[in-house]
Amino acid sequence: MSHFPEFEVIPAVDVQDGEVVQLVGGERGTGKRYGDPVEAAERWIDAGASTLHLVDLDGAFEGERANAAAIEAVVGAVDEGVGLQLGGGIRTADGARDLLDAGIDRVILGTAAIEDPDIVAAIDDTHPDSVVVSLDAKGGEVVVAGWTEGTGLDPAEAATRYEELGAGGVLFTNVDVEGRLDGIDREAVAAVVEAVDVPVIASGGVATVDDVVALKRAGAAAVVVGTALYEGRFTLREAQAAADDA
Template sequence: MAGFDAFEVIPAVDMQDGEVVQLVQGERGTGRRYGDPAEAARRWIDEGARTLHLVDLDGAFEGERRNAPAIEAILGTVGEDAEIQLGGGIRSAGDAIDLLERGVDRVILGTAAVEDPEIVGEISDEYERSVTVSLDAKDGEVVVSGWTEGTGLDPADAAERYEGLGAGAILFTNVDVEGRLEGVRTEPVRRIAEAVSIPVIASGGVASVEDVRALKEAGAAAVVVGTALYEGRFTLAEAAEAVR
C-alpha cells in the first residue's frame, strides 16, 4: 500500500475540534481554521490529489481520537477517490486494524511506534506495508506526544530500524520549520532517504513550489503540504507541474 508510482504532493487535512486547522510548529492555539474537513478533502481531490494526509490533532495531543466523525465523513465522501493516510491518537494495533478495515489505506504511527516498536510488525502481519512510521524531529532528535517529548533517537537510525520491523513508509516532519512558511531543510530528508529503501514522505516548512522540487531532489517520494496550500501560496496543480 505504501508505494508511490510517481512523486506526489499530498494535501494535509489536520483536524481539531471537528475543523481543519494548521498549527505553527505544532503549538496549540497557533492555528488558523479552514472549515469543514470533508469539504476540504473533496476540494483537494477535485484539484487532483491522489492521496490525502489526515491528522487527528486532538488524538495526537491527548491520545484519544476525537475527530472520528469528521474522519468517517471524509471516508464516506472521498474514500473511493483517493488513498487515505491517517494519524493522530492511534495507540494500539487494534485501533490501527479497525481503521484499515474501515477504509483507511495507511495508518501513521508516531508515539505508539516509539513506545512499542513491535506494534509495526503486528499491524503489518495483518495489512502488509500499511504502516507509515512518523518520525518528527526537533533539533535533530525524534520527538513524540505532540512534539513535546524528546526521545534521544536519530531520525535516520530510527527509520532504518522501522523498515526492518515492517514499516511501509517513513513520514518525516521537520518540526523546526513546520507551519512557518519559511522554506524546507533538505539535508535531514536526504539522510533518511539514503538510509532506507521504503518511501520517505517529507513534511514541514513548504512555502513554494521550489521547496517541493527541492524535497523531491533530496530523495523524498512524496511531500505533505498544509499551510501553503490553504493560504494560496501555490496550487496543487502548480506543485504537480513543478515536479513533473
C-alpha cells in the same frame, strides 16, 4: 510499497474540534481554521490530489482519537481511488486494523511506534505495507508526545529500525520549520531517504513550489503540504506540475 509509483504532492487535512486547522511549529492554540474537513477533502480531490493526509490533532495531543466522526465523514465522501493516510491518536494494533478495515489505506504511527515498536510488526502481519511510521524531528532528534519530549534518537537511525520492523514507509516531519512557511531542511530529509529503502514522505515548512521540487530531488517519494496550500501560496496543480517536470 506501490503507493507512490510517482512523486506526489499530498494536501494535509488536519482536524481539530471537527474543523481543519494548521498549527505553527506544532504548538497547540496557534492554529488558523479553514472550515469543514469534508469540504476541504473534496476541494483537494477536485484540484487533482491522488492522496490525502488526514490528522486527528486532538488525538495527537490527547492520545486518543477525538475526531473520529469528522474523519469517518471524509472517508465516506471520497472515492475509492483516492489514497487516505491517517495519523493522530492511533495507539493500538487493533485500533489501527479497525481503521484499515474501514477505508483508511495507511495508518501513521508516531508515539505508539516509539514506545512499543512491536506494534508495527503486529499491524504489518495482518495488513502488509499499511504502516507509516511518523518521525518528527526537532533540533536533529526524534520527538514524541505532541512534539514535547525528546527521545535522543537520530531520525535516520530510527527510520532504519522501523523499516526492519515492517514499516511500509516513513513520514519525516521537521517540526522546527512546520507551519512557518520558512522553507525546508533538505539535508535532514536526504539523510533519512539514504537510510531506508521504503518510501519517505516529507512534511514541514514547504512555502514555495521550489521547496516541493527540492524535496523530490532529495529523494522523497511524496511531500505533504498544508499551510502553503490553504494560504494560496501556490496551487496543488502548480506544485505537482513543477515536481513532474523536475
